[in-house]
């Protein structure tokens with residue numbers, strides 16, 4: 277499976293749609309670098325750095341951290357040789373400003389995005405999945421009020437990114453309400 281034509285992938289979908297799970301799957305199947313901004317932010321926070329402390333309030337409230345912060349982190353990861361073999365973006369870009377920065381950055385690196393994949397899941401199912409996750413993992417942002425805020429932000433800030441990117445990047449929508457393995461197989465076919 278090492279020869280997928282499209283190796284630079286951006287995964288989209290609201291909180292709970294399965295982006296992290298499917299990005300991990302692509303990492304295992306294709307060896308592409310999994311770049312998960314939420315994970316990066318949580319790691320920074322747990323290191324207790326000054327930046328990490330500043331991020332905590334955003335993460336707990338389900339608010340987006342400032343574009344400059346996230347773009348600087350992404351620039352670092354995308355420029356790394358680890359991304360030479362391809363990458364899957366999970367959780368970025370989430371705003372139009374981030375999407376524009378990404379496009380600029382990738383042009384500079386000569387690593388254009390090959391495809392954007394959107395995982396569609398009805399909101400009732402998202403809320404059920406995230407509430408279940410709250411009891412399994414210690415994610416302080418999986419409370420009902422914060423879940424609602426994250427879904428609202430996806431709708432208001434991230435859906436416009438899809439319109440913007442679809443002007444220059446092929447885009448595929450998958451039914452993310454299907455079982456994990458089936459979504460994985462659809463995803464492999466979509467990027468093959």
Ligand code: ADP
Nearest residue numbers: 291292313314335338339340341346367368370
């Ligand atoms: P989910 O997709 O389930 O909301 P993530 O782990 O992707 O979970 O993100 C968790 C939190 O990290 C977000 O609610 C937000 O506070 C922050 N975050 C992640 N990615 C970005 C980004 N690209 N821009 C701004 N904030 C982000």
